[in-house]
Amino acid sequence: MGTVIEFANVTYNYPLTKRPAIKNLSLKIEEGKFYGVIGANGSGKTTLCALIRGFAPSFYQGKLEGKVLIDGKPTTEYGPGELALRIGYAFQNPFNQISGVKDTVFEEIAFGLENFGVPFEEIEDRVVDVMRLTKIEQLAMKNPFEMSGGQQQRLALASVLALNPGIFVIDEPTSQLDPEGTESVFEIIEMLKAQKRTVVLVEHKVDLLAEFADEMIVLKGGELIRFGDKQEILSDISLEEKGVQLPQYAVLGNKLINKGIALDYIPITEKQAVEVIGKAVRQGGAS
């Protein structure tokens, strides 16, 4: 599997700012993998997303040093609209996603497809498919601006799914969703992964990242402080000092070890916790 996104020593400043939002960042993102982006608020997560999609610097302006490469070509060398075909981008605030020119959910989702010249017959099928997937089919005729925050978040995701791009960049899609809605978003991402799509997801719900993601990108103050294997990163309790939430099972594992209980490893998912803590309990009970 090849590299689809590469940051080569990237530093980026928004206009009129002295402190870079992203600093000396280098990493390679491989095709077909699911990357979870974590870090405190203000650590640069959204800017990382905007750099991948090319909004920084093309839309936000500002100063970019180094290169962000998509399929080997710098984002700054792509023509307007070209990256939109390759990268689906779901904004943190769904309000930024919704066009404002369409009166219904159905038309809103169809809007992007129309712009890309998808044949009319195909549009309807795709819109219906993604509405079902994101569980908003009953809202098809509703005005996007009369929907709740959670419903707007689903619509924003649906609009991106409809375009069926190779790379998905999704910025906090579940912040206003209930637990059930949140899980359904992760199920959709699982499905994207099965279709060999590359997914970059900013998400505070680290317990679900532990379950579903492949690799982690951890930012602090615009710098990449950890990158790679989720098992190692999400069990490292020292990250809490850097404002990074760890999965509940990892916190529990660390606390048990501090109590002098021997665990084979620190669990990050429920399955691992049942296995490793269950073993400790059975051995403890026997001794």
Place this chain on the structure above:
Amino acid sequence: MPYIELKDVSFAYPGGFLAVDGVSFSIEKGENVAIVGQNGAGKTTTVKLLNALHYPTAGDVVIGGESTKGRTTAQVSRTVGYVFQNPDDQIFHSTVYSEVEFGPRMMKLPEKQIKEQVDYALKITGMKRFREENPYNLPLSVRKFVTIAAIIAMDCDVMIFDEPTAGQDFNGNKRLSRIISELSGRGKTLITISHDMVFVADNFSRVIVMSNKKVIWDGKPEEVFWNMPVLEEAMLKQPYVSRICNALGLSGSVTRMDDAVEIIAKACGKNTSEDLEA
């Protein structure tokens, strides 16, 4: 007599959409209550009925012995402060300070008291350092704390927080916990809506579960989070530490991290009280 009382309250929006259907509960002064449930379950509409942003279309809402009927939102909101789910529905000033100062100023409090209450609100929410900042220069998760400060500055007896945990990071959640315990310690009556079951289990002594416009359970966290039929009906899950205890058959009531550590350590044959001495 309870401080807040909902008596068989229903609410339908103009146009007929029923959002709350025959809800009854009462809350004593000084209680610290969470409301949980799916999107669309009626949580936000219910709390908006408490500060007269809505009036019941059937039943009655009584605050401090007085029905909200016939009282204006401005009158009721002196007693019941509501922090909106979306901070941008609430913020309209150009600096954090003027935003937070607006409420107490409208209440025509003495100058000295305004200053004290605003300073206190900025301090406990951590917004002091942003006092001269335009709220819209701050990220959404921080803007939420500006709106929380604006309500705290009014020093209402009852404060309602609508999904304060949405989009918060590790330190944001810790700060929310501190604010809730501080206000609770001051005898405030607090009502918080949240989708974060870990946060709910850690911070509240009572949980009201709503599903499909009705209250389906009302009790202590350990009663709610070990009641599988209720969780299933409300499409909720146990907090993670409850799940592991459940899977290992260790407890029927754990909802918090530290309790889980104790009970697992005990099951592993560790004498926990000795550990504490050592």
